[in-house]
Amino acid sequence: MSKSRDRKARGEALDAAAGNGLLDRRALLGRGMALAGAIGAGIGPSAAAAEPPAQPLTDDPWSLEFGERTLPYQVRSKFEAKVVRTLSNPKNELRNSHSRTPHHMLEGTTTPNGLHFTINHGGIPDIDPDKHRLVIHGLVKRPLEFTLETLSRYPMTSRVAFVECGGNSAPMFSPEPLQETVQALHGLASCAEWTGVKLSSLLEETGIDPRAKWFIAEGADSPHLSRSVPMKKALDDAMIVLYQNGERLMPGNGYPMRLLLPGYEGNMNVKFLRRIKLVEQPALSMYEARTYSPILPNGKAYQFYFLQEVKSFITYPSHGHRLKGPGLYEISGIAYSGTGPIEKVMISADGGQSWAQAALQEPVLSKAFTRFRLPWRWDGGPATLLSRAWDQSGNVQPTRAEFVAARGELTKPPPVLGFLNQHYNSITSWGVGSNGEVKHVYA
């Protein structure tokens, strides 16, 4: 008796990591019997006692008949049909189309190809891969033309990388929190394994005139979307990507080939890539001169932002989820940085008064989604959940107050699909009410 009381007392002291029920990140990861016992002692008996005993088991029809045929290209269960992207332009009117990743219904770090976010400005081109060409020209020694077939003969590189629209999270510039899901707020970011040819390998064949300081990348889509990229990135980690999570690129993600600039704003990762021109100065195309030059509170604007800075958000629980009563939950979310690997993620359950360090799912990869998790014992009272990420270069996700002081906020709530400013990377807060409802709040 006294032994179990000791263990309970010791367990409470060990597993509490921060206020309002946050537990040690090792508590659920095989830390050992002491902690598991402590958690069980804390909530196990009462949670189990509240439920009626399980019913006797019987066989369901699917266990009593021969199953469905196997498809050449399998599709997910019909019961998962609600896990879809949200569309901004379902009738394909003459404007851009966005589709957003449903982060609140996914786990892990890989975005399934059918759920990868897309933004296309002139519809999705129906490209015959055999007729597609990529030319590299301008300030090179030898202009060269490549086909999908010839590119497939080059040494391949695979890397996991997130891609994020520079306008992702734009609703967070609202002066008051919009009651929207993490999909609506942060769904213009996804992560995949990309396979292709390093741009520097192709530039070895074309040669580079030392006067070249930038390259212009251009797509075969109808607006011939074009962006200027520093040569520094070309010689670092830029890739011509052919495969997405092991299969050829999805049409909306740039089939048959796209530029990948790990960590740089999505719009620069030009899809349907057909031309690269090395030049001395940037073109100041519409997207770099206007769209992705965010206005600052002093009336000036940032130019050549490029980097998607360190960021995190909790995907569970988040707006749209409803907790079914007090007990043990696992907080889960995504962190990433265009600078490099994530160093740590801190979580608060009391609106930022106290913080506990989340567990990071291995492997923690540079410029890729990193899944973080932390056990939380919800006592049924109000809670405000926040996550805050650091990257290995020492960059930290700004608090909302810091961010608004530097970048400002809108004077009135914007339409959720609007892009009224860019490059928001501050903290997202979810308020859990006593009824288990999760609201978007500013903490």
Add this chain to the structure above:
Amino acid sequence: MFTPKHAILAASLWLATTAGASRAETPNLGKPIDEAAIAAWDISILPDGTGLPKGSGTPSQGAPIFAEKCAACHGDNGKGGEAAAVVSDRELAGISAAQKTIRNFWPYSTTIFDFIRRAMPAQMPHSLTDDEVYALTAYILAGNKLIGANDTMDAQSLPKVKMPNRDNFIIRFPDRI
């Protein structure tokens, strides 16, 4: 900044291909292509006017083209409709991108020509002649009082148009360029 390290790498690639000796072995499957053969695709225009084609146009030549091919989305006289206004005297106020106009924000006039030629009209891009693109550019610039009503836009005059907001930009991460 373009660092010495990158300059050396770029120079070594240049020398390697020139000498044809020391570069890493690659499949060498790129097919040589002349700049002349790329011409139809090479629509890049730089802020100094590099890449601007022959041809010219005036605001009065642009007006009927705009009414016929652009106004359905961009509104009568470019005042805005389903698509953004291209003629506006709105001032920047606050951080909302909805305030951005060609006159109060765009740093270079060449971007107007470039975007019309590569992307407009949305349902039929690449259907305008270069003269028509110059005329539409002139029409928009004149509507925004950035050039005179009788000015001609061509490869020489267009890059010289001074855009009011040009000096209001801050390069976010200079060390990445």
